[in-house]
Amino acid sequence: MATQRLALRIVNWQRTHGRNELPWQNTRDPYRVWLSEIMLQQTQVTTVIDYYHRFVERFPSVKSLANADIDEVLALWAGLGYYARARNLHACAKTVVDLWQGEFPELAADLETLPGIGASTAAAIAAFCHGQRVAILDGNVKRVLTRYFAIRDDITLTATNRRLWEIAQNEVPSHQLISAQPDAMARYTQGMMDLGATVCTRHKPKCKQCPVQQHCLANELGVPEEFPVKTVKRRDKPVRDLNLLWLTVNGHVLLEKRPDQGIWGGLWCLPTDTNICSQLGLGAAVPMASFAHELTHFRMVITPWRLHHAAASQTFQTLNKNQRWVPLLSLDGYGLPKPVRALLAGIDDR
Ligand code: SF4
Known part of the structure; x- marks a missing residue:
């Protein structure tokens, strides 16, 4: 002892x-x-x-x-x-x-x-x-x-x-x-x-x-x-690019549930397929300025693609069951990744 x-x-x-x-x-x-x-x-x-x-x-x-x-x-x-x-x-x-x-x-x-x-x-x-x-x-x-x-x-x-x-x-x-x-x-x-x-x-x-x-x-x-001794060599973090479709229609934003495995698993996020808006017949999104988001093992460079559609007649279609149109005023009830919440709130806290 x-x-x-x-x-x-x-x-x-x-x-x-x-x-x-x-x-x-x-x-x-x-x-x-x-x-x-x-x-x-x-x-x-x-x-x-x-x-x-x-x-x-x-x-x-x-x-x-x-x-x-x-x-x-x-x-x-x-x-x-x-x-x-x-x-x-x-x-x-x-x-x-x-x-x-x-x-x-x-x-x-x-x-x-x-x-x-x-x-x-x-x-x-x-x-x-x-x-x-x-x-x-x-x-x-x-x-x-x-x-x-x-x-x-x-x-x-x-x-x-x-x-x-x-x-x-x-x-x-x-x-x-x-x-x-x-x-x-x-x-x-x-x-x-x-x-x-x-x-x-x-x-x-x-x-x-x-x-x-x-x-x-x-x-x-x-x-x-x-001390302690760690012999693992430090390497520069790898960089990953990510496109996010920021599509809003009449006070709603299109969100997509992330798969359980992988980054932001299970959270609601902006869709990563920027072609969704044309598939929904809403036109084409345009890229905004990219920004970096640091994660433990890599740096993510995010490019938001923006489209706002004001047509009152627009119905809220989705392409699959993982997508959902969410009222912008109800976002607090959804688990969103930090940079996505900051983007949607228009604040520079990514
Ligand atoms: S345990 Fe840590 S803080 Fe305490 S004397 Fe040793 S090295 Fe210093």
């Missing part, structure tokens, strides 16, 4: 210096903890707060989320990105209701069988809600551990991750510490997240303010920013 040096310091530091007032804290409700953990994957805390409030207001329980229409879930999620998370969220809620009588399982191993819940998220829920002695290992924790133990192995390798999981599990609070401080697992789990997010940051870590500085090997070596 580890010395508990790390665990004890993190638990005590979290109590006095950690983040303790976030809206999903101070609860042991697995639904709320799960929701926040999924939202926090790849998204900053400050961005998540508003989304979290809107979600729990609209869906106060896992049952209400399971019963919701996926379009409504995607509409509330729009702007958070990584839309597979929203689809998994919905699928997970349904699974909890169908297979677990509407109650999230307690053990991390069971939580991990649910859609969209990986090992680290499962451990976070089990530790926060039930004090289970299971380690998390997200990006922040990997950074802290590789620095604390000066691990120079490439963290993109499976073998390194296996080793990090073992170390992480070895460092969780002992039974003895938990019996002295019953909230130790929750404090430790939150503390590791807080330390990585606020002190042991990727650049310029604040080692002088760090509760584990005294025993941190990277600090002793004077090179904390050399």
